[in-house]
Amino acid sequence: MNDSKDILAVGSIAFDTIETPKGRREKILGGSSTYFSVSSSLYTNVSLIGIVGKDFKRENWDIFKKYNINVDSVEKSDGLTFSWGGKYNHDFSKRDTLFTELGVFEKFKPNIVNSYNQPILYLGNIQPDLQFDVISKVKKPHLIAADSMNLWIDLFPEKVKELIKKVDIFLLNDEEAIQLSGHNNLNKIVSEFLSYGPKIVIIKMGSKGSVIGFENEIIRVSCVPNVEVVDPTGAGDSFAGGVLGYIAQYGLKNPVKAVMHGTAVASFTVSAFGLENLYNTQLNIVDEKIKEIKIL
Numbered sequence: 001m002n003d004s005k006d007i008l009a010v011g012s013i014a015f016d017t018i019e020t021p022k023g024r025r026e027k028i029l030g031g032s033s034t035y036f037s038v039s040s041s042l043y044t045n046v047s048l049i050g051i052v053g054k055d056f057k058r059e060n061w062d063i064f065k066k067y068n069i070n071v072d073s074v075e076k077s078d079g080l081t082f083s084w085g086g087k088y089n090h091d092f093s094k095r096d097t098l099f100t101e102l103g104v105f106e107k108f109k110p111n112i113v114n115s116y117n118q119p120i121l122y123l124g125n126i127q128p129d130l131q132f133d134v135i136s137k138v139k140k141p142h143l144i145a146a147d148s149m150n151l152w153i154d155l156f157p158e159k160v161k162e163l164i165k166k167v168d169i170f171l172l173n174d175e176e177a178i179q180l181s182g183h184n185n186l187n188k189i190v191s192e193f194l195s196y197g198p199k200i201v202i203i204k205m206g207s208k209g210s211v212i213g214f215e216n217e218i219i220r221v222s223c224v225p226n227v228e229v230v231d232p233t234g235a236g237d238s239f240a241g242g243v244l245g246y247i248a249q250y251g252l253k254n255p256v257k258a259v260m261h262g263t264a265v266a267s268f269t270v271s272a273f274g275l276e277n278l279y280n281t282q283l284n285i286v287d288e289k290i291k292e293i294k295i296l
Helices: 032-040 058-066 103-107 128-137 150-155 157-166 174-181 186-194 235-250 255-270 283-290
Strands: 007-010 014-020 023-030 046-052 070-076 083-088 095-101 120-123 143-147 169-173 200-204 210-214 217-221
Touching: 007 032, 007 128, 007 235, 014 095, 023 032, 032 046, 032 120, 032 235, 032 255, 046 103, 058 070, 120 128, 120 235, 128 157, 143 157, 143 235, 150 157, 150 174, 157 174, 169 174, 169 235, 174 186, 174 200, 186 200, 186 210, 186 217, 200 235, 210 255, 217 255, 235 255, 255 283
Parallel strands: 007 046, 007 120, 014 083, 046 070, 120 143, 143 169, 169 200
Antiparallel strands: 014 023, 083 095, 200 210, 210 217
16 A cells, blocks of 8 residues: 555544345444445545544444544544434335434534645535535645535535536536436536546446546446345445545546446445445455446
8 A cells, every 4th residue: 555645535424224125224334434434445544534423432433443544533522423314115226314313413624634645535425615625724635536415416506516626536426417417418417527627527326337437538337237235325435435445546547447446346335234245345356346347
C-alpha cells in the first residue's frame, strides 16, 4: 500500500435493522461510510470522518480497527447513533423504510483537520451543504469523488448539480440519475453530467450492472452473475469503495477496471447480511470474481 493514495471518507455510520426474504438482523453496523471504508480498506489506508453516539460499543470500534481504518476524526457524542430499519420484498425489487432515527447524525458537522496528505476525498451521501463545506476545508485533495441520494435531489437539485461541477468522480444510482436529469436515457444522462466537468461519471444499476462515462467513452459493465442476494444494503457504497480503492492504487488510467473492482466487491456485500461477507474478503478473491464480469 506504500505507493497508493490514502482515502478520506465522510459520511454516515449507523445501526441497521434489516429484514429480507433470507432473514433478519437487528442493530448491525452499517451506514454509507462504514460500507465504503471497509471496502476501500482492501486497497489502501482509509481515514473516516463521522459521528456516533454513546451506544456505539467497543465491538463496533473493533470492526474499524480490524481493517486499520483511522477513526481519530469520528466524533463521539452524547445522544444515540443514527439508526435505520428497512424491509425488502420477495424479489428485492422494492425496499420499505420502516424507521429512520437520525440521532446524533442530525447535527453532524464534519471535523476536518489539516493533517491529511493530499488524500482521495470521498463524500458519501450527506447533504450538499456539508459536502461543499468539506471540499472547502480539505487542502489539496488528490481527487474528489461524491455520491448523492434521492432526498437531496428532491430537496436541493440545483445544489447537487453544483456539486457535480466540483468533483472529479460522480456516482449515483439509475433512479437518482433519472430524477436529477429529468429524462431516462442513461447514456444521455452520463454525457450531460460529464459536461458539468467531472472526469468520470458512474451510474449504478443494481443487478443490471453499471454505466461509466469518461473522456469520449460510455461503457456498460455487467454485474457478477449468479450471485445469491441475501441483503442489498450497502451495495452501492461497497461498489464505490472498490472503485476508489482501485483508483487509489492505480490512478485514473483504467476507469473500467476500477468499476469492475467495485462490482466484484459489491457482490460480496449483497451475498450476506451487513458486513458479514466483507469480513474475510481479500483482493485475490476479488480478482477471481472480476473474471466473471463482462464489458457490454
